[in-house]
Amino acid sequence: MLSLLLLLSISLTSPSSAADFCVGDPTGPTSPAGSSCRKESTVASSDFVFxxxxxxxxxxxxxxxxxxxxxxxxxxxxxxxxxxxxxxDLAPGGVIPLHTHPAASEILFVTRGRIRAGFISSANTPYDATLKKGDVMVFPQGLLHYQVNAGGVPAVAIVSFSSPSPGLQITDFVLFANNISTALLQKVSFLDAAQIKKLKGVLGGTG
Known part of the structure; x- marks a missing residue:
């Protein structure tokens, strides 16, 4: 029994061989796994506050x-x-258009106003809800989803992601804010040329 207590005491007081954290170094190399770590001696309490x-x-x-x-x-x-x-932040009439986060699932927590939100599954099934203050909704990784102000006052939500860099692709901008030719977009989107050119004009695309 004494030896077991001694081993437990050592394990609780000995420093871990694994790093507790890896505060990113913006001057160092990055990889898909993240940024290089800053030296722990340069890290302060303020680095953990945003x-x-x-x-x-x-x-x-x-x-x-x-x-x-x-x-x-x-x-x-x-x-x-x-x-x-x-x-x-969503002003009255505000919308976050259909978009995906390729690298993260998302949880949205409404702190003010009302937000209509939803996502579309890979089976093309929509899941849509109107959220009020205090409500939470989850959006699975990689699925198209949206948020719309559902009231006449500004709405606010805090969002949490399962990645430090969740990524973002907004469908409208992916399609119409680039230089893919109108003729090609017409073939792959089934939209008519006039509508494509209108959307390109609004979102800054060319072609």
Whole structure:
């Protein structure tokens, strides 16, 4: 019994051989696994605090919405931890169009207003709900999803991701904010040329 207690005491007091964290070094090389780690001697308590989500985002734009990220490039402490966060602001009439996060699942927590949100499964089944303050909804990794202001007042949500760099592809911008030719998009999207050119004009695409 004494030997067991001695071994337990040693295991609890000995420093771990594994790193507790890996605060990202923006000056070092990066890889799909994340950024290089800063030397622990250069890390301070302030590195583990991010205050950016307290500030409302600027919703004066075409979608009347703003996303303020606390991802690895801006919050290096989440590097290697498999988590990150963001703030979502939706003005009345605001919308986050259909989009995906290739590298993360997402949880959305409404803190103000009402938000209609949903995702579409790989079987093309839609899952849609109107969320009020205090409600939470989850969006599985890689699936198309959206958020829309469902009330007449600004809506706010805090979003959590299962990756420090979740990635983002907004479907409308992927299709119409680039230089893919209108003729090709017409073939692959089944939209008429006039509609494609209109959307390219709105979103800055060419071709």
């Amino acid at each position: 205050s950016g989500l307290s500030v409302p985002g600027n919703t004066d734009n075409i979608i009347k919405a703003a996303v303020t990220p606390a991802f690895e490039p801006l919050f290096p402490a989440v590097n290697g931890l498999g988590i990150s966060a963001a703030r979502l």
